[in-house]
Amino acid sequence: MKKLRIKDIADGLKISKTAVSFILNGKAEEKRISEELVERVEKYIQEVGYRPSPIARGLRTGKSNIIGLMVESISDPFFATIARLIENEAYKEGYRIIYCSTDNDTEKTKELINVLKDRNVDGYIISPPPGVEKEVNELIKAGMPVVMFDRYLPKVKTDYVVIDNEPSAENATKYLIRQGYSNIGMITFSSSLTQMKGRLKGYKNALKEEGLKPYVLEIDFTPEEKVMVQTIREFLVANPKLDAVLFGAIQAGSCGLKAMTQMKLKVPEDLAVISFDDHDIFELFATPVTAIAQPIEKIAHKVIGLLLDRLDAEGGAAEPREVVLKTKMKIRGSSVVKNSKKYLESK
Amino acid sequence: MKKLRIKDIADGLKISKTAVSFILNGKAEEKRISEELVERVEKYIQEVGYRPSPIARGLRTGKSNIIGLMVESISDPFFATIARLIENEAYKEGYRIIYCSTDNDTEKTKELINVLKDRNVDGYIISPPPGVEKEVNELIKAGMPVVMFDRYLPKVKTDYVVIDNEPSAENATKYLIRQGYSNIGMITFSSSLTQMKGRLKGYKNALKEEGLKPYVLEIDFTPEEKVMVQTIREFLVANPKLDAVLFGAIQAGSCGLKAMTQMKLKVPEDLAVISFDDHDIFELFATPVTAIAQPIEKIAHKVIGLLLDRLDAEGGAAEPREVVLKTKMKIRGSSVVKNSKKYLESK
DNA sequence: CTGAAAGCGCTAACAC
DNA sequence: GTGTTAGCGCTTTCAG
Numbered sequence A, B: 001m002k003k004l005r006i007k008d009i010a011d012g013l014k015i016s017k018t019a020v021s022f023i024l025n026g027k028a029e030e031k032r033i034s035e036e037l038v039e040r041v042e043k044y045i046q047e048v049g050y051r052p053s054p055i056a057r058g059l060r061t062g063k064s065n066i067i068g069l070m071v072e073s074i075s076d077p078f079f080a081t082i083a084r085l086i087e088n089e090a091y092k093e094g095y096r097i098i099y100c101s102t103d104n105d106t107e108k109t110k111e112l113i114n115v116l117k118d119r120n121v122d123g124y125i126i127s128p129p130p131g132v133e134k135e136v137n138e139l140i141k142a143g144m145p146v147v148m149f150d151r152y153l154p155k156v157k158t159d160y161v162v163i164d165n166e167p168s169a170e171n172a173t174k175y176l177i178r179q180g181y182s183n184i185g186m187i188t189f190s191s192s193l194t195q196m197k198g199r200l201k202g203y204k205n206a207l208k209e210e211g212l213k214p215y216v217l218e219i220d221f222t223p224e225e226k227v228m229v230q231t232i233r234e235f236l237v238a239n240p241k242l243d244a245v246l247f248g249a250i251q252a253g254s255c256g257l258k259a260m261t262q263m264k265l266k267v268p269e270d271l272a273v274i275s276f277d278d279h280d281i282f283e284l285f286a287t288p289v290t291a292i293a294q295p296i297e298k299i300a301h302k303v304i305g306l307l308l309d310r311l312d313a314e315g316g317a318a319e320p321r322e323v324v325l326k327t328k329m330k331i332r333g334s335s336v337v338k339n340s341k342k343y344l345e346s347k
Numbered sequence C: 001c002t003g004a005a006a007g008c009g010c011t012a013a014c015a016c
Numbered sequence D: 001g002t003g004t005t006a007g008c009g010c011t012t013t014c015a016g
Helices: A006-013 A017-024 A035-048 A054-061 A077-092 A106-118 A133-141 A165-178 A194-210 A225-238 A250-262 A280-284 A296-313 A341-345 B006-013 B017-024 B035-048 B054-061 B077-092 B106-118 B133-141 B165-178 B194-210 B225-238 B250-262 B280-284 B296-313 B341-345
Strands: A066-071 A096-101 A123-126 A146-149 A159-163 A184-189 A215-219 A244-247 A272-276 A290-293 A322-325 A328-330 B066-071 B096-101 B123-126 B146-149 B159-163 B184-189 B215-219 B244-247 B272-276 B290-293 B322-325 B328-330
Touching: A006 A017, A006 A035, A017 A035, A054 B054, A066 A077, A066 A106, A077 A096, A077 A296, A077 B077, A077 B096, A096 A106, A096 B077, A096 B096, A106 A133, A123 A133, A123 A296, A133 A146, A146 A296, A159 A165, A159 A194, A159 A296, A165 A184, A165 A194, A165 A244, A165 A272, A165 A290, A165 A328, A184 A194, A184 A225, A184 A250, A194 A215, A215 A225, A225 A250, A244 A250, A250 A272, A250 B280, A280 B250, A296 A322, B006 B017, B006 B035, B017 B035, B066 B077, B066 B106, B077 B096, B077 B296, B096 B106, B106 B133, B123 B133, B123 B296, B133 B146, B146 B296, B159 B165, B159 B194, B159 B296, B165 B184, B165 B194, B165 B244, B165 B272, B165 B290, B165 B328, B184 B194, B184 B225, B184 B250, B215 B225, B225 B250, B244 B250, B250 B272, B296 B322
Parallel strands: A066 A096, A066 A123, A123 A146, A146 A159, A159 A322, A184 A215, A184 A244, A244 A272, A272 A290, B066 B096, B066 B123, B123 B146, B146 B159, B159 B322, B184 B215, B184 B244, B244 B272, B272 B290
Antiparallel strands: A290 A328, B290 B328
């Protein structure tokens, strides 16, 4: 059973290649092809199991029915979940996804954009590292739909979906203050990316309003977790007055909790904790961790929605749409009222 | 700046298209093209930033430089991590990856195989659901390199990489017995897949050797976690004699621990726990969980190694290679000696 | 080394 | 509705 071509269908049915092609591309009506023939062709295609070659079609049309999805790392649970949800919705619309991991590396990302461009992807979903403004802008100028998420590039005018980082961090910090904490640190990744800057700003806003002093540790992300744990330990040792910490991302939170475990610091007695990003197993921790949960499903849905929208729209470069979604703070044991009864009992 | 074609290079350099193509494909020597010209062409290509169209090349050659990676769900941390590692190694060899999630659904998988076939992927990495033997065998018969991992299809003769599920489960169970537990349950997913069957068998072997009674719960996997938690709760209520549980997979373990938390069962006082699959945050749990860790890096490395090997080999259908890797049991607090001093102290 | 030419499978314009 | 044809960009054979 060898590969069928459009010619085989035409010959098998004793009609013209053209007709088959038109029917395949939904131009039957436009080209005044009889319904009867359309049905006959569709039935035959079913029977013999013909599937047009997307490669040949791609070469001819320049379209690929593929969406390029670039995230920091596909092994990150947040991105993996988003990828999965996007894949599902895209699939229903006949689009496939090619993912790739940027490692948040500018040069690698530029190269990956080229790879995707070569493959003629029809649209891009990018969680961009810094420094790729030029390349992304060129894509947009070339008429490519581009949607960013998680963070965005302020100098690039296109759709994006993010969460309200600043108010979320501000709320969480104020919440800690209301719970009685006054020496509140923030441990986050050093980054020029919008989401990290927003979180830091929100934290600082809250402290400034209350006249409290900020304690900030910005660590460089590295796959060497031990390095990050060690950095956090040193910070905690250097700042013994801290009674609460806000973590700017789940990886920071997880490293921080490890550092605290190693130092035998108790949560929340010695240090209250709130972390950005939620994970359901937070509930199983020695002290369940209060977390700022991102609306993952909604993010994925919005992202692919915006992209499909542009893909359909075809022509007009619509105004960039900026979607900001709300987070939800899941309050758990790691941030109970300072010196509360519950806190004292647990001693 | 429009898209460059091979003709533009030839014209720009005032040489023939053919020569450029030969040089591009590393056939310069074979075709007796002077080194001087090769250098000139390479330099020019660099300068103008020409990149051959993989689509046109694919149409012509039938090769795509793409590897299809099919896993149960790309959002599963185990698969996401493997995917990431494979992506990295493949990238270095000039291969791109297209991932897709099968949901362990037979029909969906068949369709996805077709999609990948249409895209002319050069090789397949599959963590297969049951029931796709025929389709996979057809791929192999068509000369496609196929590597399976995590589980395999006994009726399909091709390379695979798995772990030693049976001995691992047997060891873990025997370990629990040595720790003084005698009513040991196993909670796992109902599945005809090799890895699950191996784990169950190992557990039963250990019990039989010691003349102990098995208590098995096989749950159907569902994305509705609450359903699984509830099922486990009912099982635990129905079997109050249990003093230890072996979980057959991390999702089962995580649901089980949630069920136990809800029921206020203490680990390991009321129930000792060992789970297949490790996660570094297990250390942060109220009681750190003893886990059977898979050598993820090694698995990924082997998988892509086997595939690249076949991709290079070109011709001969080498003998199927079956790689079985060892797991490592990470002993933590959830499986301490029954009634041990440590155990009693913690009361 | 060159130049011409065929062909991968498909789309779509054109004349009928 | 059909049949023809060009062409997407590339590889590769063949004769020179």
